[in-house]
Amino acid sequence: MADTIFSKIIRRDIPADIVYEDDLCLAFRDIAPQAPVHILVIPKKTIPKLTDTTSEDHALMGHLLLKVKQVAEEAGLDNGYRVVINTGEDGGQTVDHLHIHILGGRQMQWPPG
């Protein structure tokens, strides 16, 4: 499976502003933030995209969402935030390692672009 920039961040081959880590996942600040708070939560397991998950990932996916909630709370996003998983080409995914965006600190708009 192709190595990605996020695999390099997990291995500490390249630096990132890491805000949370456990055995299953890592959360770090996006290098090009689209909101005052923009954090990515990623599994350490190499899963290219949401459509590659299987029933084996049931517990992992639940863990990631609960960590999204925890990281958002710790970032002070008590007035709400947006959670995004860009998936595949039409979804606008640019890094082929599953990641969950947490965007907050400003009023979000709908529909997204």
Ligand code: 5GP
């Ligand atoms: P996608 O467009 O695939 O949903 O999101 C990929 C995100 O990764 C983008 O928001 C982009 O700014 C972020 N990103 C890409 N390369 C790096 C990097 O080297 N470090 C960090 N922290 N974020 C990155």
